[in-house]
Amino acid sequence: MQPNALIPSPELEAAIDYQPLIVTPDTRLSTVIALMVKKQGNSSTLPQGEKTSKRQNSCALVMEEKNLLGIFTEKDIIQYTAINSNFKEITVGSVMTKQVITLPLEAFRDIFGPLFLFRRYGIRHLPIIGELGELVGVVTNDSLRDVLQPADFLKLRRVSEVMTTPVLTTDMKTSVLDVVRLMAQHRVSCVVITQNIEDDEGDIRVVPVGIVTERDVVKFQEQQFDLFATPVRKVMSTPLLLLSPEDSLWKAHEEMLRLGVRRLVVSWDWGRGAGIITMTNLLRVLDPIETSGIRDLCERSVIQNDVEKLEHIFQQNNKALNQLRTLLSETEINLKTVAEVMQTMEVSNQSQLQSVLENLQLMQNIVQDLDERSQIANGDNYQNDDADVDNLTLTQKSVKLGQKTNQRKIRRRASR
Numbered sequence: 001m002q003p004n005a006l007i008p009s010p011e012l013e014a015a016i017d018y019q020p021l022i023v024t025p026d027t028r029l030s031t032v033i034a035l036m037v038k039k040q041g042n043s044s045t046l047p048q049g050e051k052t053s054k055r056q057n058s059c060a061l062v063m064e065e066k067n068l069l070g071i072f073t074e075k076d077i078i079q080y081t082a083i084n085s086n087f088k089e090i091t092v093g094s095v096m097t098k099q100v101i102t103l104p105l106e107a108f109r110d111i112f113g114p115l116f117l118f119r120r121y122g123i124r125h126l127p128i129i130g131e132l133g134e135l136v137g138v139v140t141n142d143s144l145r146d147v148l149q150p151a152d153f154l155k156l157r158r159v160s161e162v163m164t165t166p167v168l169t170t171d172m173k174t175s176v177l178d179v180v181r182l183m184a185q186h187r188v189s190c191v192v193i194t195q196n197i198e199d200d201e202g203d204i205r206v207v208p209v210g211i212v213t214e215r216d217v218v219k220f221q222e223q224q225f226d227l228f229a230t231p232v233r234k235v236m237s238t239p240l241l242l243l244s245p246e247d248s249l250w251k252a253h254e255e256m257l258r259l260g261v262r263r264l265v266v267s268w269d270w271g272r273g274a275g276i277i278t279m280t281n282l283l284r285v286l287d288p289i290e291t292s293g294i295r296d297l298c299e300r301s302v303i304q305n306d307v308e309k310l311e312h313i314f315q316q317n318n319k320a321l322n323q324l325r326t327l328l329s330e331t332e333i334n335l336k337t338v339a340e341v342m343q344t345m346e347v348s349n350q351s352q353l354q355s356v357l358e359n360l361q362l363m364q365n366i367v368q369d370l371d372e373r374s375q376i377a378n379g380d381n382y383q384n385d386d387a388d389v390d391n392l393t394l395t396q397k398s399v400k401l402g403q404k405t406n407q408r409k410i411r412r413r414a415s416r
Contacts, residue, residue, distance in 0.1 A: 012110070015147045016128055016137040021057040025069055025093025029080075030221075032060050032072060032092045037222045056215070058140060059125045062096045068135055070096030073125055074214040075189070081177075081217060081227070082184035102127045105136050114139050115283055124280070141262065141279050145253075154285065159252055160245035162285060163266045165275035169194045172209070172233035176220060179212050179232050189214050190263055192274060193236045199270070207271030210236030213263065242267040243277065249285060252277050328364065 023032055036057045062070040072092050080087070080095055101121050105128050107113055114126050118141070128136040169192045170179060179191050193210035212232060220227060220235065241259065243252055243266045252264060256279060266275035 012108070012147065015111075015139055015143045016108075017140065017143050018137040020127075020138040021060045022063050022135075023060050023072075023092055025062050025064060025091065025096070027062075027092050029087040029090040029092050029095065033077065033087065033218060033221045036060060036074070036218055058142065058215070059138070060092065061127060061135065061138065062092055063135065066134055068100060068102070068127060068129075069093070070098045071100050071125060071127070072096045074218055075124075077218055077221060078180060078183050078189075078214055081221060082181045087221065100127060102129045103139070104128075105130050108139070111144060111283075114144060118280070119284065141283060144283060145256070145262075145279050154253060154282075155248050155250040157249045157285065158245065159243050159247045159249060159266055159275075159277050162249065162281040163245065163275035163277045164281065165266075165273075167192050167265075167274045167276050169206070169208070169274065170232070171195065172231065172236075174232050175228050176212070176225065176230045176232050176235060177227035180217055180227065183212075183214070183217075189278070190276065192265055192276070193232055193238075194274075197271070205271050208240055208242065208265050208267055208274050210238035211240060211263075211265060212236050213261075215262075240265050244268060245275070249282060253282055256282075 021032075021035055023035070036059075038057070059071055059073040061068060062072060070093070072095065076095060076097065080090075084090075101117055101123055103113060103117060103126050108128060117126055118124060124141045126139045128139060130136045168182060168186055168188050168190075170182060172193055172195055174193075182191055183189070190211055190213040192208045193212065194206045195209045197205050197207050199205055210233070212235070216235065216237065220230075225235070241255060241264060243255070243264050245266055245268050255264060256262065263276055263278040266277055267273065
């Protein structure tokens with residue numbers, strides 16, 4: 001595989017789970033659920049036996065000999081639990097998803113391929129197929145997250161930018177079966193459990209106190225809970241780690257890794273507002289469209305700053321240029337008066353007049369030069385900022401020189 005800017009080749013290969021859970025189509029669904037709850041180990045028949053994983057299986061690949069027939073995921077468990085909680089007589093082959101989206105191993109060169117397929121088809125599991133059509137392994141949101149080296153902009157972006165809101169909630173008295181039905185009806189992967197709390201001012205606030213996820217439902221089925229009779233408060237995951245909308249995506253990523261979870265609850269306004277941030281939200285940040293948008297935004301910001309800086313310099317240049325033009329006009333008027341008495345002036349005064357004429361010519365040259373540079377700037381062919389500052393300094397010096405020359409001339413006329 002070719003290396004990529006975000007994940008080097010060895011780490012990218014580590015995103016492939018070489019020992020996925022593999023079952024035959026006639027396997028009882030209850031058995032499949034029990035295997036999914038266990039950590040990965042010897043359930044795979046793939047040849048890469050030395051590459052093991054400690055992740056919990058979030059899917060089962062249904063195979064017959066070397067043929068991939070279908071896939072069964074935690075999302076499927078939610079759907080079938082909502083309509084039938086008795087899985088003892090059901091085989092996985094009768095409820096599996098038969099149209100499986102796969103990715104050739106040779107096409108798995110960066111994270112963008114899986115991310116694109118995840119987003120397009122609304123999936124979280126992607127079997128990897130070899131050159132001969134054989135199953136190599138599976139890439140999941142979990143496995144990508146584990147090898148992901150987050151880019152710097154994860155530290156700059158906020159949870160509020162990608163979180164999902166509003167959140168599906170229910171109170172602690174709701175039965176587990178009703179919670180599962182809510183998840184199936186709204187096609188969500190979790191439900192936040194809330195509690196009514198009276199604050200110091202006597203107002204009732206609904207605050208998040210727990211959560212039930214797809215993975216929890218898998219465990220409930222494996223342990224054969226009475227889902228209808230069990231209130232959700234007895235089995236929900238609690239206490240919650242609550243993020244703030246102002247927290248960085250980097251913090252969300254770190255906390256998910258530390259806790260080994262795929263979603264976190266976001267809370268604000270003393271519990272009155274709630275949201276969810278998931279691993280999918282984080283991975284979408286790496287979508288080429290998203291990263292391109294961020295890059296364009298940064299480039300526009302830099303260009304805007306440069307334009308504002310140049311405009312400031314041009315304004316200063318134009319101000320100095322206008323001062324110089326005014327001084328030049330005054331000097332021309334004064335010289336007309338001096339010319340009238342030129343014939344009666346002494347040689348020394350004629351030398352001083354010659355000096356004034358030379359300074360006048362210098363100022364005229366500067367004005368012409370600045371006009372030319374302003375025309376070039378207006379044509380978007382800007383010189384660098386240092387050159388503009390140098391021009392401004394030269395202009396200011398010329399104005400001061402003209403002012404001193406006029407002062408000397410005025411003193412001479414006063415002495416006559």
